[in-house]
Amino acid sequence: xxEESRAMLRRQVSLQGAEALKEVPYTPVGIVQGxxxxxKMWDPPATTEAAVDxxxxxxxxxxxxxxxxxxxxxxxxxxxxxxxxxxxxxxxxLRIGEGKKTEATTTRKSGSSSGSGFVxxxxxxxxxxxxxxxxCHEITAHIExxxxxxxxxxxxxxxxxxxxxxxxxxxxxxxFREGKxxxxxxxxxxxxxxxxxxxxxxxxVTTGSVTALAGLKGDTSTLExxxxxxxxxxxxxxxxxxxxxxxxTSSKLDAVRMASLTGDIxxxxxFATNARVAESFLDANDVRFETRHSENIxxxxxxxxxxxxxxxxxxxxx
Numbered sequence: 001x002x003e004e005s006r007a008m009l010r011r012q013v014s015l016q017g018a019e020a021l022k023e024v025p026y027t028p029v030g031i032v033q034g035x036x037x038x039x040k041m042w043d044p045p046a047t048t049e050a051a052v053d054x055x056x057x058x059x060x061x062x063x064x065x066x067x068x069x070x071x072x073x074x075x076x077x078x079x080x081x082x083x084x085x086x087x088x089x090x091x092x093x094l095r096i097g098e099g100k101k102t103e104a105t106t107t108r109k110s111g112s113s114s115g116s117g118f119v120x121x122x123x124x125x126x127x128x129x130x131x132x133x134x135x136c137h138e139i140t141a142h143i144e145x146x147x148x149x150x151x152x153x154x155x156x157x158x159x160x161x162x163x164x165x166x167x168x169x170x171x172x173x174x175x176f177r178e179g180k181x182x183x184x185x186x187x188x189x190x191x192x193x194x195x196x197x198x199x200x201x202x203x204x205v206t207t208g209s210v211t212a213l214a215g216l217k218g219d220t221s222t223l224e225x226x227x228x229x230x231x232x233x234x235x236x237x238x239x240x241x242x243x244x245x246x247x248x249t250s251s252k253l254d255a256v257r258m259a260s261l262t263g264d265i266x267x268x269x270x271f272a273t274n275a276r277v278a279e280s281f282l283d284a285n286d287v288r289f290e291t292r293h294s295e296n297i298x299x300x301x302x303x304x305x306x307x308x309x310x311x312x313x314x315x316x317x318x
Contacts, residue, residue, distance in 0.1 A: 006053050013056035016068045016094065026096045028134055030251055031157055032058040032067065033090045033219070037083040048072050051089040058216050059093035062251055067091040090158070116192035116236030116249070117141070117164065117312040120176075120282060120289045124148075124169030126312055127278060128235030129250050130155050130162040136316035143170050143312050145201065150314075154285050159221055159273060160250055161281045162235075164314075172309040174237055176275055177244035178291035182223070186210045189300060190227040190249050190272075192236030193313040203308045207300060208268065210246075221277045223247050226268040236311060238272045242294035243303045247272030 034054030036046040051072060059067050072089040115132030119125070126141065133139055133152055141148040141164070148166040155162045190206045208227030215222030225238065229249055238247035249272045282289050298306070 009053060009056040009060060012065060013059050014066045014096075015052070015070060016066045016096070018068065021068060021094075021096075024096050026066070026094045028131055029059070029062045029064045029093045029095050030131060031090065031160055032062070032064075032093045033088065034058065035089075035217070036087045038085045039083060041084065043084075046074070046083065046085045046087045048074075048087050048089065051087045052091075054217060055089055055091050055093075059091070061216055062093050064093035064095050066094040066096045068094055092157075112318065113316045114193060114232055115234045115314050115316070116232065117314050118191075118235075118237040118245070119143070119166070119170050119173040119310040119312065120245075121173055121287055122169060123288070124166040125153075125282075125287050125289075126150065126164040126166055126314075127248060127282070128162050128164065128312075128314060129248060129273070130157055130160045132235045132314055133162045133164070133316060135318055138317040139164065140315045141166050141312045142201075142315070143172075144309055154281075156281050159277050159281065161248065161273060161278060163281070163285055163287065166312075170310070170312075173290075174239075174243075174245050174307060174310045175290040175292050176279060177240055177242070177246050177294050179293045182210060182213065182240070182246050182275075184210050184213055187241055188225055188227055188246065189239045189241075189303060190225070190229060190233060190236060191239065191304065191307060191311050192229075192233040192249060193311075194230030194232040201313070203304070203311045203313075205300070205304050208270075211269070215271050221274055222250065223272045223274055225249075225270050225272055227270060228268060229270045235314065237307070238275075239303065239307060240294050241297045241303070242292075243298055243307050244292060244294050245278075246275045248275070248278050 034051040036050035038046045070091045117126045117128030141150045150164045153163045206227045212224040
């Protein structure tokens with residue numbers, strides 16, 4: 001990133017303190033991380049400023065115009081990261097003000113929002129993105145038109161995951177892919193409830209491929225996918241061709257903002273949390289999800305027909 005781009009980012013993505021945010025409306029759009037590394041002896045020192053510039057870039061890519069809750073840690077020589085010295089920072093990306101809507105994939109309207117999720121076991125546990133349920137006073141789940149009471153059990157802000165439980169437990173659930181590792185180029189299917197205030201109430205389906213096995217700046221906790229995502233898709237399942245979970249859809253690149261920074265409009269750059277991260281989150285919370293080998297290739301129509309009874313429309317009231 002050249003100095004001109006850095007200067008533009010600093011103007012467009014501000015660093016906000018908690019007190020300042022009390023005076024303005026804002027919407028969280030995700031957790032971002034930045035990293036500055038001195039890789040070679042002759043490289044410039046690792047700096048907090050460089051790591052924060054990465055935070056600004058990633059926040060901008062998610063549609064944010066501010067960051068808050070900045071935490072940074074400096075480290076000495078590390079063989080694991082191949083850095084003589086490094087600085088790692090994390091913050092929450094925000095969209096401040098009432099102007100352009102955020103590109104984070106949660107539909108929001110006057111104190112309420114909606115997103116997607118999916119049932120992961122026989123006990124009624126539902127997995128979704130953390131930003132879908134953030135600051136909700138009341139959450140309702142709808143599966144095939146039937147309402148369920150849900151409560152939040154755990155939230156993982158760093159990986160943008162949340163675990164809910166529905167009462168009574170829904171009948172159907174999805175299983176995770178076992179064994180064969182996911183590869184770039186594989187076909188995937190995203191199911192969710194985009195623009196639920198405008199479109200039909202049934203699950204919507206988009207297809208695409210795994211574009212890369214890492215997200216922004218090589219973040220291996222996320223996948224880059226070409227399957228189109230819209231507001232409301234967040235938290236829905238990303239499935240392989242056997243109908244097994246390989247990710248949790250989370251966000252899309254803000255094409256307009258990236259065009260202002262790079263002079264080009266990115267096409268179909270969307271992200272999902274890697275299923276391996278989601279499985280670790282479920283393991284840590286004693287959720288007995290199931291896994292299966294992806295051996296039988298299904299048509300998209302059959303895959304969707306089998307999967308959609310476990311896909312959840314989540315409505316949040318703030």
